[in-house]
Amino acid sequence: MGSGQVTSTVSPDFQGKHVTVAGLGVSGVPAARVLHARGATVTVVNDGDDARAREQAAELRALGITVRLGDGDTLPEGTELVVTAPGWKPGKPLFRAAAEAGIDVWGDVELAWRLRAPDAAPWLCVTGTNGKTTTVQMLACILRAAGLRTAAVGNIGVSLLxxxxxxxxxxxxxxxxxxxxxxxxxSLRAHSAAVLNLAPDHLDWHGSMEAYAADKGRIYEGNRVACVYNVADKATEDLVREADVEEGCRAIGFTLGTPGPSQLGVVDGILVDRAFVENRYKNAQELAEVSDITPPAPHNIANALAAAGLARAFGVPPKAVRDGLRAFRPDAHRIAHVADVDGVAYVDDSKATNTHAAQASLAAYESIVWIAGGLAKGATFDELVAESAERLRGVVLIGADRALIREALARHAPEVPVVDLDRTDTGAMLQAVQEARRLAAPGDTVLLAPACASMDMFTNYTKRGDAFAEAVRELGS
Known part of the structure; x- marks a missing residue:
């Protein structure tokens, strides 16, 4: 890790400044309101011109904010700053024009960071390809158990602004x-931050794995106390090594194995801290038991260790780590047990929308009938199937890109029976569950871990998980 003192950013003066907000939606509308309230001359540009966009535009225009619908590529004349919705791709003409004109582009996180008060609460930040939401929720539970006033914010829950x-x-x-x-x-500079894991995702947005990793690594820049990384994922440690942090900031690893000095890990079913203790070369601190974590799947234990690392970096006592993890309950559709029917467990992990998440889910069970498929988003499935083949009792495939998984199964698990459902209507889930029941034996787990996005069949992963749960309930009725 490099080191260098980083000073707090001075809150900007927007009075009379011409600011373009790129995109409406959950971040653009509040950004436009905040900037307008601070005296900026705000123009909002938006690609879409649908009913929802027109409704939001009307609300902003009533405040005196200019809104241009159906033209998100043209940089308004006189723009001095662009504030963008996070999903807008960097290669858009609007951003190229801003770069050529030397105009800064901020996201909603940057705007919130710049607008916070000088004595504002420090930020403990989490990113990673998978597990972010769960880890942040675990962290918030731990912080509350320590009596701290906190909230889970950012890409979850309360907006940062x-x-x-x-x-x-x-x-x-x-x-x-x-x-x-x-x-x-x-200019974001966290108290402490964690990168949970890195696997190919959103490469259509970032352009390459290198660019994706570099953006993830920004979370470590200027950290004051701890950069938390995954010992099992060398790429996360590499990002720590490359980061320019404040003097004295430490690299803290987490592992599912026995921890070394400056690490958190697991010993005989106990979560152990060898990072934030006196004489970490000889001493260790018990934090919680694996049984305190719901569910105690390997990837969820890793999430708990990362959350504990950030909490300990903030000075939280061991008892609060234990109490917070005991209090935590995961959101729906995250490796959620739906029911047992005829000795078979049915588990909904519809949130496993990429291969990395599905791999973690499959690793949590010994004998699985796997329901998979949907929109692959450019993913390949050979590694996922090869690593999970010995756990598969059967597979039921649904969705537009199911052939990609079927071909990987033929290459790496040819003996596993596969049911290929040639349909993408929402009713396919009921048939998928019925087919999975036929393939399963007592002691097996029927696992919905699609490894794909849901939009070919469902509005979102939540609707897909709901359809699975409803189909399981019909089995048991």
Whole structure:
């Protein structure tokens, strides 16, 4: 890790400044309102011109904000700053024009960081290809158990602008950050931060794995106390090594094995801290038991260790780590047990929308009938199938890109029976569950871990998970 003192960013003066907000939606509308309230001359540009966009535009125009619908590529004349929704791709003509004119582009995270008060609550930040939301929620539970005023914010829950500018006084914020948000947040400097893992995702947005990793690595820049990384994922440690941090900031690893000095890990079913203890070369501190974590799947234990690392970096006592993890309950559709029917467990992990997440889910069970498929988003499935083949009792495939998984199964698990459902209507889920029941034996787990996005068949992964749960309930009725 490099080192260098990083000073806090001075809150900007927007009075009379011409600011273009790129994109409406959950981040653009509040950004436009905040900037307008601070005296900026705001123009909002948006690609879409649908009913929802027109409704949002009407609300902003009533405040005196200019809105241009159906033209998100043209940079308005006189623009001095662009504030963008995180999902807008860096290669858009609007951003190229801004770069040529020497105009800064900020995301909503950058805007929130710049607008926070000088004595504002420090940020504990989390990113990674998978596990971000769960880890941030675990972290918030631990911080609350320590008696701290906190909220899970960022790419989850409360918006960062609301958290920074609202009346609620926070002691510390647990912040989930996507690679998109980090790309547009050049001056963010966290108290401590974690990168949970790195696997190919959103490469159509970033352009390459290298660019994706570099944006994830921005979370470590200027960290004051700890850069938390995954010992099992060397790429995360490499990002720590490359980061320019404040003097005294430490690299803290987490591992599912026995921890070394400056690491958190697991010994005989106990979560152990060898990072934030006196004489870490000889001593260790028990934090919690694996049984305190719901569910105690390997990837979820890793999430808990990362959350504990950030909490300990903030000075949280061991008892609060244990109490917070005991209090935590995961969101729906994240490796959620739906029911047992005829001795077979049915588990909904519809949130496993990429191969990395599905691999973690499959690793949690010994004998699986796997329901998979959907929109592959450019992913390949050979590694996932090869690593999971010995656990598969059967596979049921659904969705537009199911052939890619079927071909990987033929190459790496030819003996596993496969049911290929040639349909993409929402009713396919009921048939998929019925076919999975036929393939399963008592003691097996029927696991919905699609490794794909849902939009070919469902509005989102939540609707897909709901359809699975409803189909399982029909089995048991």
């Amino acid at each position: 609301d958290a920074v500018l609202g009346d609620e006084p926070y002691d510390v914020l647990a912040v989930e950050l996507s690679s998109y948000q980090l790309h547009w947040a050049p």
